[in-house]
Amino acid sequence: MPTKAGPRTWLALAVLCLPTMLAVVDLNVLFLALPRLSADLGAGSTAQLWIMDIYGFMIAGFLVTMGNLGDRIGHRKVLLAGAALFIAASVLAAYSTSVASLVGARAVLGVAGATVMPSVLALIRQLFTDPKQLGAAYGIWGTAIMVGVVVGPSVGGLLLDAFWWGAAFMISVPVMGLLLATGPFLLPESRERTGGRLDPHSVALSLAAILPFVYGLKEIARGGPDTPAVAAVVAGLAFGVLFVARQRRLASPLLDLRLFADRGLRGALTLAFVLAFTLAGVGLLVTQYLQVVKGFSPLAVGLWLLPPSLAMIVAGNVGPALARTVRPAYIFSAGLVLAAAGALAITRIGPAAGIGWLIAALFVLYIGTSPIGVMANTIIMTSAPPRKAGSAGSLSSTSGEFGLALGVAVFGSVATAAFRDRIAVPAGVPADLSGTAGENVVGATTVAGQLPGQVGADLLDSARVAFTGGMDLVFAAAAVLFVALAVVSVVTLRHVPASGTPAPAADPEPELALSAA
Secondary structure, three states: OOOOOOHHHHHHHHHHHHHHHHHHHHHHHHHHHHHHHHHHHOOOHHHHHHHHHHHHHHHHHHHHHHHHHHHHHOHHHHHHHHHHHHHHHHHHHHOOOOHHHHHHHHHHHHHHHOOHHHHHHHHHHHHOOOHHHHHHHHHHHHHHHHHHHHHHHHHHHHHHHHOOOOHHHHOHHHHHHHHHHHHHHHOOOOOOOOOOOOOHHHHHHHHHHHHHHHHHHHHHHHHOOOHHHHHHHHHHHHHHHHHHHHHHHOOOOOOOHHHHHOHHHHHHHHHHHHHHHHHHHHHHHHHHHHHHHOOOOHHHHHHHHHHHHHHHHHHHHHHHHHOOOOOHHHHHHHHHHHHHHHHHHHOOOOOOOOHHHHHHHHHHHHHHHHHHHHHHHHHHHHHOOHHHHHHHHHHHHHHHHHHHHHHHHHHHHHHHHHHHHHOOOOOOOOHHHHHHHOOOHHHHHHHHHHOOHHHHHHHHHHHHHHHHHHHHHHHHHHHHHHHHHHHHHHHHHOOOOHHHOOOOOOOOOOOOOOOOO
């Protein structure tokens, strides 16, 4: 009989939510500090990209390793060690005196940040044994992530208004300090561990697979599918094949492929990945539409997107409550059909449309998708045996990272191709500027601002129409994906009962037939 969690357990959950929120805030707050730190450190455009991207690269690269390490030595140990490393790297980043030192500190921050998600997900599962309370706990954890996304820019802006750019990094010191002070008393150590030594060859292969793959996707999203970016993706895939082959041969692998034998875990991972992929494209195109087509400032964009984001937070907690009596698959499918309706509504928006229709459609889309992010994690974590909780948490986080990177790359490329096909550059645009004007909507808007009279106005109108046409194509594709996911959720997850608990398996950890090394 599962025991009910008491106040001490809920307090432990609150402590775990803080580093989760911080990891999300840290991904976004640097956008605000970048202009000032670039001026102080003399960072050019390439250096700025490395300062921004290295944190996410290292998180993605080390998630699997940190999840497995927690399974071996204990998730509390890994989380607290990561917190200490996060504090040290944050101080180094805040007081960096050169681009190289800042990039290095950000890289260490990424390694430390990779300890957070797998360890927190595993510890929450250990803290809450009652299925209803576990679903509610993951709902609160998911809320912490969404709150981090919403409040991150505001908190960063307040700090940067009052202090120097290093304050953007120093915010982590009190948060991680609180975790270090309370964690040893509130957080349990893992009762079940896999033991054994970490395989360094597997760690190297996982990094060689993930880092170039994510880097290539980001470069494709940034500048199109040029040779170096495609080569990086192909190299990552090749190393990924080698990584999987090695895991099949090891008795104690870095990533236990037996986890994928569970239908619920496979279905929830698929759902989480495709949802992250689709929402990445949605966020990219909506932000560009509001800034470039409607001419809003970044602050105005953030304010307009705040109401649907808050609706997402509320709806994200309604899902686990409904899951106490309704099977998750049916909650997912109903929400995804609702999201498809919201996506289709956005395809009806033109360049001259009012902002109200877009925001209303985003309300529908976000409310429909919000329960999935939280409840999919619950299914993933409860589908894996307890001694593999860290690995399951790393799979959940990695699927989201890959989905976001791939979604930005694919949908960004589709929207750009559609823009280039639709843009009509007026005859009066000088030849040396026509190429830039026909490249993307930002280039066209910049060129239009340099041209006098009607020529500039015609180019701007054409660019807005072309961009909106590409956005309509992306949202039509998103609607199709949402409907497909609704079907997939019913097919793959209808066996998962209410309260978010998977059906009992006859053998949670079947023996793996090992091939000869």
